Amino acid sequence: MTQAKATEETGGALAGLKVVDLSRVLGGPYCTMILADHGADVIKVEPPQGDETRSWGPPFEEHDDGSRDASYYLGVNRNKRAIAIDLRVPAGREVLLRLLEDADVLVENFKTGTMEKWNLGYRDVLEKRFPRLIHCRVSGFGADGPLGGLPGYDAVLQAMSGLMSVNGELGKGGVRMATPMIDLATGMFSAIGILMALQERTRSGRGQFVDSTLFDSASALLHPQGANYLLSGKRPLPLGNAHPNVAPYDKWSTRNGEIFIAVGNDRQFRILVEMLDQPQLADDARFASNAQRLVHRDELRVALAQGFSHADGHVLAEKLLRAGVPAGMVMPIDQALNSPHARARGTVVQAGDVRTIGTPIKLSRTPGKVRIGPPRFGQDEESILRQCGYSESEIARLRRDGIVFQHRKAAPE
Numbered sequence: 001m002t003q004a005k006a007t008e009e010t011g012g013a014l015a016g017l018k019v020v021d022l023s024r025v026l027g028g029p030y031c032t033m034i035l036a037d038h039g040a041d042v043i044k045v046e047p048p049q050g051d052e053t054r055s056w057g058p059p060f061e062e063h064d065d066g067s068r069d070a071s072y073y074l075g076v077n078r079n080k081r082a083i084a085i086d087l088r089v090p091a092g093r094e095v096l097l098r099l100l101e102d103a104d105v106l107v108e109n110f111k112t113g114t115m116e117k118w119n120l121g122y123r124d125v126l127e128k129r130f131p132r133l134i135h136c137r138v139s140g141f142g143a144d145g146p147l148g149g150l151p152g153y154d155a156v157l158q159a160m161s162g163l164m165s166v167n168g169e170l171g172k173g174g175v176r177m178a179t180p181m182i183d184l185a186t187g188m189f190s191a192i193g194i195l196m197a198l199q200e201r202t203r204s205g206r207g208q209f210v211d212s213t214l215f216d217s218a219s220a221l222l223h224p225q226g227a228n229y230l231l232s233g234k235r236p237l238p239l240g241n242a243h244p245n246v247a248p249y250d251k252w253s254t255r256n257g258e259i260f261i262a263v264g265n266d267r268q269f270r271i272l273v274e275m276l277d278q279p280q281l282a283d284d285a286r287f288a289s290n291a292q293r294l295v296h297r298d299e300l301r302v303a304l305a306q307g308f309s310h311a312d313g314h315v316l317a318e319k320l321l322r323a324g325v326p327a328g329m330v331m332p333i334d335q336a337l338n339s340p341h342a343r344a345r346g347t348v349v350q351a352g353d354v355r356t357i358g359t360p361i362k363l364s365r366t367p368g369k370v371r372i373g374p375p376r377f378g379q380d381e382e383s384i385l386r387q388c389g390y391s392e393s394e395i396a397r398l399r400r401d402g403i404v405f406q407h408r409k410a411a412p413e
Contacts, residue, residue, distance in 0.1 A: 012039015013366040017198075019043065020099050021080065022087075022108035024051040026154075026180060027214065028138045029076045030187030032107055035194070036079035037359040037368035043099060043384055044080045047087070048402075048409040050377050051077070061354055063376065067408070071354075074374045078351040082375035083384045084405040091403045093118055098388040100130055105194055109138040112149040122209045134197040136190050136210035143211075152214040154180040161218035166225045168238045175238075186217040247293040248272070248300055251330060254313030262326035266290070271323050275316065276307030378406045 017040040021032040024046070036042040044051075057070030086092040100106060106126070108115065115121050115137075122135045140152015155176050158164040163182070168175030193210040201207060219226070224245055225236035236244060241260070243249035248269070249262050263269050266289060270282040281287050281303055286296040293300050308316075313329050320327035331339070337348055337357075349358035352373015359368035381404055385395050398404045 011366050012037075012368065013363055015039035015366075017041065017105065018103045019105040019107065020045060020096070020103045022096075022106070022110070023138060024109065025053055026076060026183040027186040027190065027212075028107050028109040029053075030184055031136070031138070031190035031194070031212075032080065033076050033078060034187070034191040034359070034361070035105070037370070038361065038363070039366070039368075040105075042080040043380075044077065044082045044375060045087075045096065045099070046082060046084045046377065048084055048405045049411045050084065050408040052411075054377065054408075067377065069374065069376070074351075074354050075356055077374040078356060079371050080375055081372075081380035081384060082378060083381045084378040084408075086403055086405070087118065089403065091398070091401065093120060095385075095388075095398065095403060096120070097129075098390075099384070100126070100133065101388070103130070103133060104198065105134045105136065107136045107138070107190070107194075111151060112137070112139050112141075112143045127207070127209075131206055132201060133207040134194055134201070134210060135207070136194050136212060138186060138190055138212050138214075140213060141215045142213045147215070154183040154214065157182045157214045157218045161215070162222060162225070162236075163218055166236050166238050166244075169240045170238055172238075181221065182214050182218045185221055186212055186214050189217050189220070242297065245294070246290060247297050248304060250301065252305060252308035254308050254311045254316065257313045258330040259308065259311075259313040259317055260328055260330055261320070264326070268325045269293070271325050272320065273304075273307070275319060275323070276304065276311065278303070278307045377408050378404070381406060 014035055017035065019032055019035055019040045019042045021028065021042050021044045023029055023032065029044075029051070032040075032042045032044070051073055053073040053076075054069045056072040057068075059071045060068040061071070061074060062068045085095050087096060116124070119125060122137075126133055126135055140157070141147040141150055143149060158167075158176055158181075159174065161182075164174035164176060166174075167177055190210065190212040193212055197208050197210055228234070228244060229236055241251040243262075246262070246264060251258050251260050253259075261272065263272055266282075269287070270279075273279055273281040281300075285292070287293050287300055287303075317327045317329050336342065342348065346358050348355055349370050351370045354373060356370075358370070361368055382395060385398070385404070390398070395404075399406070
């Protein structure tokens with residue numbers, strides 16, 4: 001049974017959708033993994049050197065043939081099929097065009113202008129040849145504007161967008177968020193844009209271009225600091241773990257670890273101080289409302305610290321949660337991924353030979369699932385080409401002429 005047929009029969013929400021994925025690294029692959037988790041047949045097209053994240057380790061998964069793939073690659077490429085094509089040569093681009101003949105979606109994150117240089121631009125070529133195709137381009141800054149066409153990277157966009165300036169402690173300079181939130185958000189926004197375009201296509205019968213950039217995604221993540229600035233005109237400052245609009249919303253030390261509290265209203269505040277044996281704080285004029293608690297943020301922090309210092313954090317966090325007060329212990333990743341609730345929610349799943357984080361999108365009738373693990377380099381070349389109508393002799397010729405590859409080429413120095 002072909003992978004495409006198997007996908008349709010497993011009944012994912014996107015079963016029957018064909019996605020040609022030319023993207024590498026994170027934003028694009030994260031987008032296509034979302035689609036693949038829910039049934040789309042995603043064909044990952046890599047350059048002869050492979051997706052560079054295959055080498056972004058350790059840790060690595062070691063293969064019997066001596067090759068290996070890094071966890072960075074493994075974490076965002078499950079449920080895909082893989083082929084390697086040299087798109088720099090005309091014959092390679094002809095193979096891509098054959099792949100696109102029955103495709104619904106094309107995702108790529110080449111430097112802006114590359115597809116046009118290869119005579120594969122959406123407006124001039126792809127839209128006319130494949131009118132139902134949705135073409136999603138993931139880029140740093142888009143094609144227009146003063147920075148149009150320039151490369152973008154997550155950490156750089158964290159800096160340029162203002163996100164880094166509000167992360168960290170006051171007076172210590174901006175701090176990069178440890179997870180690449182802009183890349184991940186761009187992947188999610190790309191998937192949303194693709195699904196919107198597919199929905200619109202059911203009415204118009206036409207595809208369209210989805211312009212997804214790290215710059216726009218970073219700006220979209222500036223909440224509430226962006227909204228605060230646009231209303232007040234005041235530059236937001238970093239507050240560490242605290243919230244610019246809500247108090248108490250911060251981290252405290254308990255006798256057996258750190259706890260995070262996110263109190264959103266006066267009722268929750270009263271419950272909190274009662275559990276800390278400090279009920280008088282709820283009647284203190286300085287802390288009677290959220291606005292007053294923000295004005296007296298530092299005094300409130302000192303007042304609460306003693307109560308937290310005597311508490312069993314794990315017991316307190318669960319009691320608060322069950323009473324309707326947002327609270328949780330600050331947990332290292334190994335404990336978080338092995339917690340009873342993570343196990344109950346299926347947070348960690350088996351994808352072939354590796355464990356990975358499962359899909360967060362839970363659908364009742366057509367749930368996402370792991371069907372196959374992350375593909376080895378070029379592992380599905382023959383089946384993909386045969387589905388496109390290539391004969392055995394034609395496939396042999398493509399290999400002989402260096403158009404498709406079964407083994408990674410060394411990266412150019």
